[in-house]
């Protein structure tokens with residue numbers, strides 16, 4: 001295999017091999033249960049892209065099977081040989097080896113399915129000790145017909161899916177119209193397959209992670225090679241992954257809480273941001289909207305369109321705001337009032353950097369600073385609800 005392919009596979013694997021902590025699963029499920037204690041009652045839950053032998057998703061739902069009054073729990077794993085990286089000296093677990101149906105050939109190339117729906121050991125309760133397992137027909141790829149059938153049987157899909165396949169994974173859930181809670185990277189909100197769903201309130205976010213970063217565990221071989229983790233922190237057995245969120249369509253209370261905001265006049269007087277205090281808000285040159293550089297500086301009484309940072313979605317309450325679109329290249333939301341020519345982009349680059357190049361003004365909101373074009377960061381366009 002070419003060196004470049006190996007490197008890019010390693011990079012993808014880096015993003016795919018993060019394992020979720022029990023407390024993070026529990027915290028998120030509690031948010032749904034606080035809103036509706038019967039949310040999972042009588043339901044079938046599928047945990048795909050998992051590793052049921054040591055997954056905290058499987059552990060949480062198996063342990064809480066009776067408390068949540070589940071109908072059935074299904075958890076599937078992806079075959080070790082199909083993963084994008086190979087675990088050196090990989091061995092099947094003792095748990096697998098001790099099963100009478102353990103098969104040395106299947107062990108590496110087949111996924112596994114774990115199910116829980118009745119009291120197999122007849123001890124009077126249904127819990128983790130009642131999980132039954134077998135090898136899948138295939139490798140457990142969520143795109144396979146075998147796993148699609150499990151998806152169709154389920155009411156809820158809950159997992160931390162491979163980040164490299166996030167678009168495909170979300171499309172896979174949405175085409176089946178399932179309820180879901182999955183962990184993904186905040187960047188995914190800008191995907192043109194994802195953002196329209198957020199705009200239409202078919203998907204929303206939850207951010208229970210401290211300062212927006214998740215701490216995950218990862219296989220030893222990847223941890224050792226810290227160069228794989230140049231953009232992530234690696235500390236005491238955990239990898240800090242910034243910008244992770246839960247993407248979900250399960251109701252939780254936080255999304256219905258109004259954000260406390262000051263009026264435009266008060267922001268100009270009292271804002272803690274020097275960009276706003278005593279300065280006010282700039283109008284975009286290419287959208288009929290004002291630039292609001294911080295979510296907590298959204299003026300409560302502004303009636304027009306506002307461009308706000310994407311982290312606004314952590315505070316988004318659909319009763320308070322209507323999302324209209326985002327600043328992007330293709331004008332997918334038909335909100336651009338101006339398109340810059342390539343000469344203007346070149347000129348803007350020269351004025352900004354004093355050398356030849358092109359400044360892609362059409363990719364974002366643009367404001368004028370001292371008579372020069374200045375692109376702003378990624379912005380969501382919204383309006384306050386009356």
Ligand SMILES: C[S@@+](CC[C@H](N)C(=O)[O-])C[C@H]1O[C@@H](n2cnc3c(N)ncnc32)[C@H](O)[C@@H]1O
Nearest residue numbers: 016018019020049050078083141142160161162
């Ligand atoms: C981010 S990890 C999370 C694992 C587990 N859900 C957890 O949170 O502990 C995603 C897992 O999906 C697996 N995976 C990658 N591609 C897959 C595919 N096409 N189908 C199913 N699983 C896949 C990866 O190997 C990885 O183990």
